[in-house]
Amino acid sequence: MKIAIIGCGAMGSVYAGLLAACGHDVVAIDRWLEHVDAINQKGLRVEGASGDRIARIRAYTDPPDESVDLMIIAVKAAQAGAAARHARRMLSGNTVVLTIQNGLGSAQDVAAAIGEERLAVGIAAAFGASLPQAGHAHHNGMAAVRMGAYGSLAADRLETVAAAWRDAGFNAETVPNVAAMQWEKLICNVAYSAPCAITGLTVGQVMDDPDMSKVSQAAAIEAWEVARALGVPIDVQDPVAHVRAFAARIPDAKPSVLLDLERGRKSEVEFINGAIPREALKCGMRAPVNEVLTALVRQREGLDGH
The missing domain is CATH 1.10.1040.10 (N-(1-d-carboxylethyl)-l-norvaline Dehydrogenase; domain 2)
Incomplete structure (x- = not known):
């Protein structure tokens, strides 16, 4: 699966590193130039509860002009809608978008930007992630990633996304009520x-x-x-x-x-x-x-x- 991580901060870096480590083609988008350069030059190091590895992924400060199968929006809640609009060039007719933020309100902004029919909403529980330095993510826990359809996204498409997360070592499950x-x-x-x-x-x-x-x-x-x-x-x-x-x-x-x-x-x-x-x-x-x-x-x- 080709996956774009929009917002490769602490949590986004954990997602990117583990999904890439199990064989997915991962593209990371982040505005922190030093972080992007470190990832491209040395790989992305992810260590903590999941072990310690270096994942080889491509990183950019702006979304490239290429489509993906799965887009994961991992920016902060206030930036989610703008990030989705900025990354629309990476969408195809079959792209599923999974937005993962804390709190309430950001999913509506993302849906307005990219359409509710392709959108899933996720939460990540008990990760405790941080970026000790550019190109290096650490996480304290790895309890669960749960996701549900925001609107009319089909159950089988959502389950395909959850299966990709499980293959990467996450305890991922779909839920019926977002x-x-x-x-x-x-x-x-x-x-x-x-x-x-x-x-x-x-x-x-x-x-x-x-x-x-x-x-x-x-x-x-x-x-x-x-x-x-x-x-x-x-x-x-x-x-x-x-x-x-x-x-x-x-x-x-x-x-x-x-x-x-x-x-x-x-x-x-x-x-x-x-x-x-x-x-x-x-x-x-x-x-x-x-x-x-x-x-x-x-x-x-x-x-x-x-």
Whole structure:
């Protein structure tokens, strides 16, 4: 299969390296020129929970004029729609697009750019990925990749994509309900994204801290309550146990919101903790815990000059 990874950051690099290592023809698109040059000159090193390997792939700063079988959009949520529009030259009539972001809202932007009939939405659980240096990705965990059709994508085409991920060593599965899949991950994201960003603590440190663990759990419970009020069929009976099990798999990880702040970049907190107050309004509720956490992260972004 010919695969394009749009956004070869920490998570995208893990996807690219493992998919290439099992024989797929992988093309990576990323704006970080040093990273692109390192990949082309030395290969892409991926190490951590999956082992240690160097994958030979092609990397570009702009999408080349060639079509692919599968396009994986792995940029941050705020950039997903623009990235999809920018990469449309790589689409053919048979291309499946899988967009993988944290939070809620980005899939609609991608669908508007490339059409809902070819779109699948994915989530990646408990990876804890980072880029120690250009051309080198590390990940702390490798729990699961789940994906579902956004609109009318046929089940057999979605299963072909999932099988490619499984062949690469991922625990990949298809799900019938995209909304439930997203909310089950979002409950974990809100528990650690903003709390870690505000404090600088890792996921495990927030889970174990006597004060921040209460904040983390309150954010998760609030998101769980909103999902239930909206009628989303989530399979989570105990949100606290749900987020603690998530953290136990990647205790040393830093969420992407914290990593963005450390690197002087605007975070995607508006799509994670910030999504809960917006969704709460749809069912006549408020989400004050996540509203305050989002405001605190925004204040940090402002102080850091974003």
